[in-house]
Amino acid sequence: MSVPLRDPLFPGSVGMSDLRVYEWETADGHHGGTPHLHTVSNEGYVVVGGTGEVHTLSSEGYARDSLSAGSVLWFSPGTVHRLVNSGDLHILTVMQNSGLPEAGDAVLTFPLEIVEDPERYRTAVTLPEGSEAERGEAARRRRDLAIEGYSNLLAALENGDRGPLEAFYAAAAALVQPRVEEWTKLWTDTVLADVEITRSQLASLAEGDASHLGDATVVRAVPRSEPRAFGMCGRLGIWDADRRG
Structure with a gap:
């Protein structure tokens, strides 16, 4: 059965953003962004410029990977990641499941008692309305x-204790559980729909039918106007599809 064509999503149904990592100093002497994990989405980094590191907590333990122009790495859900900026770190981020990260797939590594309390977490994670300076200060806090x-x-992981990380995983899962039904619909309407279009096209080609090629289209994207958004790890530049044509 053929699947109706629509404007194509970005290849692989992924999302992209242009990230300028925060230069704010942290209590432990680094500079950079907000540690967090994703509950269902892989994430990739393509470093465009500058230098820094990404620090990760995963099934492999604690790791530090150097980043500079041309560096590429990606990681799976559950990887706690922290970007450290040592000089104008500029990254193209590539997110699986376009739409889910924006719908709350990310959970920040606040102290456990906050992550376990949905109201306290919501208050801590939400940036208030206000001036650029006010929002920037809130993002830094x-x-x-x-x-x-x-x-x-x-600290616990370096002492061989995975208990706090496992407790954080459990709290993160409980925190997002009420949104899974909404996420499933979003995923079905985008990612799964894109897969079904490819399945239909493969079936057509197997029968020698190339009619879908005649529906070829180009989607052009335009950057959102400045100022950049205050993201978790830095100032974000985002593109929107240009439907004028």
Whole structure:
């Protein structure tokens, strides 16, 4: 059965953003962004410029990977990641499951008692309305609170104790559970629909039918106007599809 064509999503149904990593100093002497994990989405980094590191907590333990122009790495859900900026770190981020990260797939590493309390978490993670300066200061406070929780996880892991990390995983799963039905619909309408279009096209080609090629289209994207958004790890540049044509 053929699947109706629509404007194509970005290849692989992924999302992209242009990330300028925060240069704010942290309590442990680094500079950079907010540690967090994703509950269902892989994430990739393509470093465009500058230097820094990504620090990760995963099934492999604690790791530090150097980043510079041309560096590429990606990681799976559950990987706690923290970007450290040592000089104008500029990254193209590539997110699986376009739409889910924006719908709350990310959980910041606030102290466990906050992550276990949905109301306290919502208050801590939400940036208020206000001026650029006010929102920037709120984003910095949010980052620092996540660094506090991250430091607890790291200290325990370095002592061979995965208990706090496992407790954080459980709290993160409980936190997002009420949104899974909404996420499933979003995923079905985008990622799964894109897969079904490819399945239909393969079936057509197997029968010698190339009619879908005649529906070829180009989607052009335009950057959203400045100022950049205050993201978890830095200032975000985002593109929107240009439907004028």
